[in-house]
Amino acid sequence: MQQLIYYCEEKQGAQRDYPFGPEPLVMKVAGKMFALISSDSISLKCNPEIAQNLREQHTVVKPGYHLNKMHWNTVTVDGTLSELELQAMIDHSYELVVASLTKLARAELTQA
Template structure:
């Protein structure tokens, strides 16, 4: 999981927080969550159409656990997806969240 934490932390403006206790680690940008990382899974924001497609294609991708199931996926880290696949999902989540930030916060990230 450390490789995904490191990847998330490499994003511009990313910060780590534990608002729910010792787990999950919550990755934020502009004060908004883009990833929740636990010992065996990572939850990521996702476009609803893409989210549904990923769930149909991969048994390790499920509706977001304790999250809005339309907009979040929880991915079991079980080796069925490549690191690059998961990094691509992290990129997508980060981009969606950045796009939703107010203009001033978006501009502060550049």
């Protein structure tokens, strides 16, 4: 999991937060969540159509645990999916959140 945390932290403007206590670790950009990381899973925002396809293709991908099940997936990290596949899911989540930011917030992000 540590490698996934490092990957999330490398994203422009990414910040750690613990709004729910010691776990899960919440990764945010401009104050908005893009990843929730626990000891054995990661929850990521996802386009609803892609989310459904991923759930159908991989048994380790489930609707978001305690999240909007249409827009979030929770992925059990047990070696079933490669690190590259997980990184692609992180990238998608981050990009969706950044795209939802105001024009000003996106501009501030690129200047940081």
